[in-house]
Amino acid sequence: MEAAAPTAADIAAESAAAEAVLKRLQLTITRKLDGLLQGDYLGLLPGPGSEAGESREYRPGDDVRRMDWPVTARTTVPHVRQTIADRELETWLCVDLSASLDFGTAKCEKRDLAIAAASAIGHLTVRGGNRVGAVVTNGETLTRLAARPGRNNAHGMLRRVALTPRAPAGGTAANAGYLADAIDALNRPPRRRGQAVVISDFLTDDIVQTEASDPSWERPLKKLAVRHDVLAIEIVDPRELSLPAVGVLTVVDPETGAVHEVSTDAKVRTAYAEAAASQREAIAGALRRAGAAHLRLSTDSDWLLDIVRFVAAQRRGRSRGTTR
Numbered sequence: 001m002e003a004a005a006p007t008a009a010d011i012a013a014e015s016a017a018a019e020a021v022l023k024r025l026q027l028t029i030t031r032k033l034d035g036l037l038q039g040d041y042l043g044l045l046p047g048p049g050s051e052a053g054e055s056r057e058y059r060p061g062d063d064v065r066r067m068d069w070p071v072t073a074r075t076t077v078p079h080v081r082q083t084i085a086d087r088e089l090e091t092w093l094c095v096d097l098s099a100s101l102d103f104g105t106a107k108c109e110k111r112d113l114a115i116a117a118a119s120a121i122g123h124l125t126v127r128g129g130n131r132v133g134a135v136v137t138n139g140e141t142l143t144r145l146a147a148r149p150g151r152n153n154a155h156g157m158l159r160r161v162a163l164t165p166r167a168p169a170g171g172t173a174a175n176a177g178y179l180a181d182a183i184d185a186l187n188r189p190p191r192r193r194g195q196a197v198v199i200s201d202f203l204t205d206d207i208v209q210t211e212a213s214d215p216s217w218e219r220p221l222k223k224l225a226v227r228h229d230v231l232a233i234e235i236v237d238p239r240e241l242s243l244p245a246v247g248v249l250t251v252v253d254p255e256t257g258a259v260h261e262v263s264t265d266a267k268v269r270t271a272y273a274e275a276a277a278s279q280r281e282a283i284a285g286a287l288r289r290a291g292a293a294h295l296r297l298s299t300d301s302d303w304l305l306d307i308v309r310f311v312a313a314q315r316r317g318r319s320r321g322t323t324r
Contacts, residue, residue, distance in 0.1 A: 055079045089130040089194055090147055092228075093118050094182050096200030098139030099167045099254040105239045106300035113299055114199045115162050117233050120307055121197050126154040133157070137182040138167040139255075144185065177216050179204050184220040186228075196228040198292070201235045202283045203255075218286045225291035232292040234283065237299045241276045243269045 055068040058078035068081040095118050101110040108116075118134070126132045132154045133147025143164070145157045179200055186196050204215055224230055243249070249262045262268065287294045295310045297303045 055081050089125060090191060091121065091125045091130065091132045091195040091197065092147065092186050092191075093121060093132070093134040093161075094186055094196070094198040094200075095134055095136045095161055095164075096179055096182065096198075097136060097161075097164050097166075098178060100201055100203050101235060102166055102254055104237055104299045106237065106298070108299050110201060110235045110237055110299060111166075113297055113303060114233075114235050115158075116303060117199050117235070117297060117307075118161055118197075119158050120304070121231075122154045122158050123151075125195065126151055134161055135182050135185045136161055136164050137178050138164055139178045140167045142178075142182055142185060177204075180216040180220050183217055183224060187220060187223055190227075194228055195231070196224050197231045197233060199233045199235065201240075202232075202286075203240075203279075214289075215283075215286050218290055221287070221290035221292060230290070230292040232287045232290075232294050234287075234294065234296045235299075236280075236296060241280070242273045245269065 055071045056079060058067070058080050062080045066080040066082075068079045071079040071081075095114060097111055097114060101114055104110055104112070122132050126149070129149050131147040131149045134145040134157055136143045136145065143160075145160060148154075148157075179202070183198060198221065202215070202217070204217065221230065221232070243262070243264050245264055245266075247264060249264050250259065251262055252259050284294060293314065295307070297306055
């Protein structure tokens with residue numbers, strides 16, 4: 001028997017519940033993290049600006065380093081290139097809510113942790129006229145939410161992220177490159193220098209297969225990091241790293257819907273832990289090669305504390321003249 005379709009009242013109740021959770025989350029994040037990201041935006045340079053603007057005739061006292069030689073050559077009159085001050089930060093979130101994130105054995109599901117991470121980044125960056133937008137994928141569909149300034153717009157965007165429908169079991173298997181497509185959507189159209197945050201477990205078919213050299217999402221992530229400051233937030237669950245000794249365990253692959261029975265003896269648990277460690281190292285290596293900062297959040301840890309520690313480490317690194 002098919003489940004009844006949700007009514008308007010059910011959708012309204014779910015929306016109200018999500019809004020209440022996000023309001024409480026905003027208050028918690030503001031109190032614990034407010035100010036830690038201020039002044040750390042790559043691309044916000046002091047001075048008159050860094051974005052190219054229109055040209056005008058040279059005047060005594062202008063910086064000769066801004067000479068617009070092509071215009072000068074065409075008009076035979078010295079011209080300088082004006083610049084536009086880049087005073088606002090534009091942050092784009094790529095949120096992966098595919099079937100593999102509908103899993104959790106600790107405090108919450110990975111999906112809930114991904115939404116919480118998106119809320120944290122959104123509430124931290126949407127201030128002073130900054131804009132926040134998002135690209136959300138559930139493995140089947142791709143949704144783009146326009147970047148707009150203001151906390152009310154950010155709150156509405158995060159509510160729409162939280163209400164993204166779950167993909168049916170096995171639906172992601174038909175679109176193995178869904179994460180690469182979502183990341184590549186952040187590259188189109190080209191935007192001025194800003195911040196991009198990719199939130200995912202990065203468990204695509206090509207990273208699972210040991211014979212694959214590079215995951216499909218590595219190339220678009222490299223392209224994204226050429227112009228933007230990229231942060232990759234990896235979502236993990238402790239059961240993805242090790243198995244408990246519980247005898248025969250029935251497991252379901254949320255991406256394909258396949259069901260397997262696994263005997264959790266010592267040999268299997270050891271092999272599983274080694275394979276999981278190798279898989280996570282492959283993900284970390286791909287993120288390093290792409291030039292993205294890497295933050296790992298687990299469903300069994302205090303994710304707010306993990307974000308605080310990460311931001312503090314970033315600040316210390318940049319104060320020593322490094323960017324990662």
